[in-house]
């Protein structure tokens with residue numbers, strides 16, 4: 001198998017001109033932007049616009065990264081649009097709040113509303129169809145612009161997971177519901193979706209990244225790094241190596257290994273640019289595990305569920321009873337009764353969408369005893 005290239009570049013702030021220069025430098029070993037965009041092509045940029053939070057929260061791709069890529073794609077003759085389907089709020093509200101809408105207007109790009117879904121039928125794979133945004137289907141070139149963050153359910157969100165935003169609005173809970181509590185199955189869906197979308201290029205914003213309990217309310221951390229590559233999985237492998245996140249805790253990566261997909265290890269990757277060792281942070285907090293990783297007999301899984309997994313718990317002091325989590329809970333396991341949020345543990349599929357989407361950080365995960373012990377000993381084993 002031919003190696004695929006992933007490039008690393010240091011960038012310590014989002015100042016406009018240094019950001020654009022760093023992205024040009026980042027793309028040089030890949031042939032520059034003209035290797036991906038030809039004059040007259042419809043180019044769609046897909047940043048992470050999970051929720052309408054300010055740039056300091058490190059939830060969304062920084063607008064200066066988006067600006068630099070718009071300008072480069074335009075300079076190659078591309079007709080550029082930018083869009084995503086957020087978890088909370090309308091795409092336009094979120095784009096406005098995170099600063100991306102202003103950049104779209106200033107550069108003369110177009111806002112892609114991600115309002116209409118089209119059903120696509122993959123030629124092979126487990127999933128018979130995906131309902132994705134027409135804006136994605138209509139684009140001739142897709143440039144994936146993820147934010148590097150931890151992810152409570154999947155371990156990490158980067159190149160592969162960012163493409164789940166192609167699934168429009170309320171169809172996302174439906175997909176979660178199909179996968180249920182089976183994270184491997186959900187990860188497989190993400191892999192097959194990424195293989196259908198096939199972005200031409202991925203550029204990861206890892207300048208101000210997120211550690212801890214991401215992707216919506218973890219802790220921002222200055223990593224000062226950009227990554228780029230053609231194969232989303234390879235880019236994620238390098239991001240995992242950079243942050244020190246254990247590969248077996250990143251579900252898309254472990255599912256890709258299990259299903260013998262390519263580019264799942266550093267040996268398959270031609271690393272270029274800044275040396276990886278020089279970019280590694282001294283420490284990077286993973287998200288709390290939400291399920292044990294060793295095989296537990298099926299018979300025992302249900303009775304031991306509480307001990308084996310994490311569950312969402314509401315902080316009643318922070319909860320404003322806004323109802324956002326209730327509306328997006330895939331199995332309708334949440335309700336507000338008597339001015340208080342209730343979670344039906346029997347119905348809950350442990351997808352942590354509620355944790356991801358709560359704008360007030362009022363939901364956190366509480367690990368069961370066996371899970372806590374397994375995580376502790378797993379960490380000790382890795383030392």
Ligand code: SF4
Pocket residue numbers: 314318319320321322323324325326341357358359360361362363
């Ligand atoms: S937990 Fe968060 S999203 Fe859910 S009702 Fe409370 S404040 Fe709203």
Ligand code: SF4
Pocket residue numbers: 312328329330331332333334343347348349350351352353354355
């Ligand atoms: S309560 Fe939260 S974790 Fe459980 S199913 Fe609903 S959104 Fe998912």
